[in-house]
Amino acid sequence: MVELIHTLADHNDDVNCCAFSSSLLATCALDKTIRLYFLSDFTEVPYSPLKFHTYAVHCCCFSPSGHILASCSTDGTTVLWDTQNGQILAVMEQPSGSPVRVCRFSPDSTCLVSGASDGTVVLWNAQSYKLHRCASVKDGSLVACAFFPPGNLFVTGSSCGDLTVWDDKMRCLHSEKAHDLGITCCDFSSQPVPGGERGLQFFQLASCGQDCQIKIWVISFIHILGFELKYKSTLTGHCAPVLACAFSHDGQMLVSGSVDKSVIVYDTNTENILHTLTQHTRYVTTCAFAPNILLLATGSMDKTVNIWQFDTETLCQAKIPDQPKQFTENWSEDDVSNWLCAEGLEDLVDIFKMNNIDGRELLNLTKESLADDLKIESLGLRSKVLRKIEELRTKVKTLSSEIPDEFICPITRELMKDPIIASEYEHFKKNINRCQTRPNNRREKTYKLIL
Incomplete structure (x- = not known):
């Protein structure tokens, strides 16, 4: 379904960010360096590592063409690199000199946004390398940024939890509290939501934060008709703060990394969990999908970057039951087996089948029944199963509360x-x-x- 095909262990400190172009993978870390790898064999390019920053490098990103790489650092600079030879094209200093936490290119490569710890956000001209416009948020550090795919606005996220929407003239269109304790990352799906209203194109935005949640938003913006943002749903697969999230290029998957050391891949259509990856030994700080191939990169405070490859033939088979079988109590034994595989608990499939565990029995499992009846000896494994079952119980309650009473049998x-x-x-x-x-x-x- 998904296979770990390579591990990069060249950084000497926590990995903060990773990014793909069509032919390269870039990674950056607390060790002040940026490293570049060929996607063909994951060997490091001859001019790597890139060295200029004097403090930790927090973020790196490619221009849409892949010809330029941007990196930003605690040293207060955003640097543009030529990906053909590793030469520095420009060094752009944040006006306030504050540490720069995030940088992003616009979809047409004409602009670059940099956000800093003092709340300042700068829109740079990516051709002249000069400051175009500057603004700031009221509170907190800017730690997240994503461009609306049509390119006429962008979103920033702050450490105080605010999600702020800006147009291309740096006017604040909207701001709201999105996550308690702070936002950590946000990303737009490049594919529009099917069936837009009134001929408009709607795009999904994912935001994640210290509240252990991933929130999905739907955004539309036309200069004549104005801006619209709607909250859609919340994903609660992680049990600790979520540090990173990213959509796949085709918009069909969303990946997230967390303080709980896990990586979760969601199906964006059903919001079901497709895969849970637990190979990192410390916090997962970054994740990114390749643009043209089914590759996923995840970086961690364990100083490594893992490269994962998806099997296109079995990708869809990992989905847990869809409607109307989203009602867990109606799951068959096979549905429960599929759920176990999707949650990374495939070793328990035979035990559950041997004991005829269907959806109703699954929801009734307890710590004692897992140990005494199913004979699961590992305490950690029992705890993980119980956490996943509790998530299902919560979803069942949520679904039940959303069903109109006239659709429920009164008896x-x-x-x-x-x-x-x-x-x-x-x-x-x-x-x-x-x-x-x-x-x-x-x-x-x-x-x-x-x-």
Whole structure:
């Protein structure tokens, strides 16, 4: 499904960021360096590492063409590098001299945004290397930035939790508290949401933060009609602060990395977990998808960058049950097995099948039953299973609260798959012989009780 194919261990300190072009992978770290690798064989390019910064390098990103690499540092500078030879094209100093935490190119490569610890955000002309416009947020450090795919606005995230939307003239269009305790990263899907209203294009934005959550937003912006941002949903797969998130190039997957040392890959259509990767030994600080191939890079405070490859034939098979089987109590034993695989618990599939664990039984499992009945000896494994089951229970409660009461059977309190309202019952009885499906006795008794 997804395979670890290479580990890069050249940095001497925490890896802070990684980024792909069509042919290169860039990584940067607390060791003040940026390293570049060929995607063909993951060997380091001859002019790597790139050295200029005098303090930690927090972020790096390629221009859309891949010809320029930008890096920013605690030293208060954003540096542009020629990816053909590693030469410095420009050194752009933050006006305030504050440490620069994030940098991003616009989709057309004409502009570069840099955000600093003092809350200042600078829009640079990427051709002349000169400051174009400057602004600032009210509170907190700027630690996240993403450009709207059409290119006419960008979003910044701050350490105080604010998500701020700017247009291309650096006017603040919107600001709101998105995450308690602070935002850590944000990213736009490059693909529009299907079925946009009124002919508009809507794009998904993911933001993550210290509150252990990933939030999905839907954004549209047309100069004539104005700006619109809507909260869509929250992903709660991690049990610790989420430090990084990124969409795949086709918009079908979202990846996140966390203080819990795990990497989670989500299906963006269903928001189900496709894969949970746990090979890093310390906090996962960065993650990025390659633009043209199914490669994923994840970086960590363990000083390594892992390269993962997806199997296109089995990618879709990892999805856990979709609607209407999102109601966990209706899962079959096979659905439970698929869920275990998607959560990285494939070693437990045989045990669960041997004990005929379906969705209803899964939700009823306890610490004691895992140890005594299923004989799972590992304390850590039992704890992980219980955390995942608790997440399912929370989702079940959320789904149940969202179902209108008229769709719930008043007797069994279960979701009715083929409900008949009381006013239709007499007509149903008169024509029962002509119906293709004859109601069973239990259902008819239920109708009499309702009437």
